[in-house]
Amino acid sequence: TPGQLRPDIVWFGEMPYEMERIELALSQCDLFVSIGTSGAVYPAAGFVQTARHYGAQTLEMNLDPSEGSFHFHESRMGKAGDLVPEWVKEILRDV
Numbered sequence: 001t002p003g004q005l006r007p008d009i010v011w012f013g014e015m016p017y018e019m020e021r022i023e024l025a026l027s028q029c030d031l032f033v034s035i036g037t038s039g040a041v042y043p044a045a046g047f048v049q050t051a052r053h054y055g056a057q058t059l060e061m062n063l064d065p066s067e068g069s070f071h072f073h074e075s076r077m078g079k080a081g082d083l084v085p086e087w088v089k090e091i092l093r094d095v
Helices: 019-028 044-053 080-093
Strands: 031-035 057-062 074-077
Touching (some): 031 044, 044 057, 057 080
Parallel strands (some): 031 057, 057 074
16 A cells, blocks of 8 residues: 555565575575574575585574474574574684
8 A cells, every 4th residue: 555665574475585696695605504493484494405405514593493403414402692602602713
């Protein structure tokens, strides 16, 4: 309707913008990290499979295992506010 703005988000059943760029990035990444998702809504739910297919290491951080948890090399369960800072410290320690 006139005077209303549509938020710039992807609704259920819609395709994300720039899928070609997303697919290219997934095919070239070394690490794919998924944080706080059910892993149930496609096409995003399939991103881990694509990244892993091309050789990326995959990590899931979530309160509970996602529907696609078995696709990840590693899963860490807990609050993102706790998991992410600890993981960043690990990464920086290894650099």
